[in-house]
Amino acid sequence: MNVRKYLATMKSAAAVWALCTTCAFAETNIEFIQWWEPEMPAGALRGIMDDFEAANPGIKVKLVSGPYSSTRDQIVVGAASGTLSDVVGLDGAWVNGLSKQGAIASMDSLMADAKYDQSQIADIVKVNGQSVMFPLASFVYPVFVNLDMAKAAGIETMPTTRTEFAAAAKKMTNADKNEYGWVLPLALQNPGGIQNDVMSWVWASGASMLKDGQPDLENEAVVGTLEYIKALQDDGVISPGIFAKKEQDKVEEFVNGRVGMMVDSLAHINLIRERNAKLNFGISALPAVDGYTGKRGLPYASWGIGISDSSEHKAEAWKLVEYLMSPEVNGRLVSIANAFPGNVNAKPDFSKSDPLFEEAFKIFQSGTLANEFVGLPVAEDLMRDMNVEVQKMFDGQQTAKEAAANTQKQWLVEFAK
Amino acid sequence: MNSANDILMGTHAGMQKPSAPKSRLRKQGMLSYKTKKRLVPFLYVAPAAFLFSLLMLFPMITVFRYSLMDGAIMKKNAVFVGLQNYVTIFSDPVFWQSVGQTLYFTVMSVVFHLLIGLAFALLLNTQRIDPTLRSILRVLYILPWLFTAVIIAIIWRLLLDPNGVINSILIALNIVDFKVEWFSSTKTALHALTFANIWAGYPLYMVSLLAGLQGIPKELYEAAGIDGANEVQKFRYITIPQLMPIIISIALLDFIWTMQVFPLVWMTTGGGPIHATEVLSTYTYKLAFSSYEFSLASASAICILIMSMSVTYFYIKHQKAR
Structure with missing residues (x-):
């Protein structure tokens, strides 16, 4: 009897163990590396992941979060060692290198298997014809204008053309009072100033720095933009210290009322309000060349998403990507992040956001997203090369034409690799 | 110690029968007693050697290996290219500009660290200053050493901003009539940076030299005074020679550290x-984390290592001589 009882207990234990093991095996854990969690309100991204887990029993998501730069380094190292997380938060500037390294997977087959409607995606970033990244949330860069400074300078309307912008910047400048019309950050640590504050002028006028996927920096639009910016410097309307100025310095000067206008991310609206609640400012699309009537290119930075090629759970990873890109979840995520959606059907709720977001959304809808650095090889290095050449131009060592030609030479070398 | 020896020799009570004769115990085991005895020192240094190999030697060898490969880390099938990466960086004019600027930055920093550190150490060592004031100065002078590099960078970025305090003072005193862009001008940036580094690093010298000054026997100065030596002569013939071992040691260490800032x-x-x-450090960083040229970055890092090691050689020689 005792033996029977013992055997029965053993059988039950074995059954429970087998059941637990089956459950454990049935559960798939995927990692999601990104830099977004620290930039969102506490628990916001985790909340979305919890909802995903509830909707997809058997998949657990582990968030691997950190600041932007350390996340980038982690991704580079993970890509090299084959230990990259299943789902990867991507910046357009990294995509080409990671793709060439074979670190991020093409999502074409996953989309085909899932019969995914690609038309709902605002932009699909491709490298060598393979879809490797979806911009999940986009942060548009309009021109921020200090309305009080503008009013004091006698400026009634937001500048819409380059001529109007230059005139407004000139009027707002009063060097004796440390007030300047515009601020341009060209520090070399993060050469993003080239993308956001220099080349954005080219894209705003519908022009391009590429031709057939190759550098085309000696074209009239690029050289003209460099000449325009140099003219602003010669007029003394740019806040001094350009070569050592970082993006945060730019925002700081605007917050303190030392500059009248800046090109900046919408993501900074809340920050500006927090730092100086009394600052009266507005936004407008980046001015275009005089006479331009086409759609305005809107420079943007994005939170991109992709899947690691070394992932053993690509199907589950795709489910998470699909979930985050769905209209409802995408709308919810961008509403929290104060960004614009990656899904064209998503409807962000700006009712609780700053009124400027609604205005920005109109600018977003009337223009087109433009950032030609997305998907380029060693994009950050390209920006740095150009940054150095633009600095030489500002330093009087070369003309705008020479700066463009020298950058072109360096870029061609990078593109040929 | 004895217990450890016993274990290594295999003679610990727990390992052998307590009653067994010593000669028999020595013969037991695979190794002879002599061999075991010879192995003892190696076993003592084994943990440190293992850690050194794991944390220092292995990364160094890996970096050296990378420097001889094409597309290390970034290519799955990186191939051996010999010294090609070294040829590439040696033919880059920016590399040589970096070498020159590294040497300027390092030499100026070391020289001024020494001069300022020595001056402040002498000031804090003198009996002519009120002890309370001396204590306050001691705290004030050591402050830069307590700040991290981030704080130092922020402080000097703010101070040397075109609209910063330094420019305001200089303009108010009519020394300059325009806003100097200290970090933003090609003419002033390196000097401004070196200045910030000098400010951040002199307290090491000050503290070390102050300790050295306090250790100089007073009798030497008294004897020199009796012989008619003036203050300058005492400084030249007593203070400096007495401090020389410290000066050489910290100057060499500072040279190595500053070269890698x-x-x-x-x-x-x-x-x-x-x-x-x-x-050289920023040049290498950009190659690695901006261009993703880890092989070139490794070659550049090896160059820094060789430069540092050449100074280390003098440091070790100096230490041996002492």
């Missing part, structure tokens, strides 16, 4: 404007 340079100028403050 990265955070301060990166956070103030990032190697710019243009390449005006490019030093």
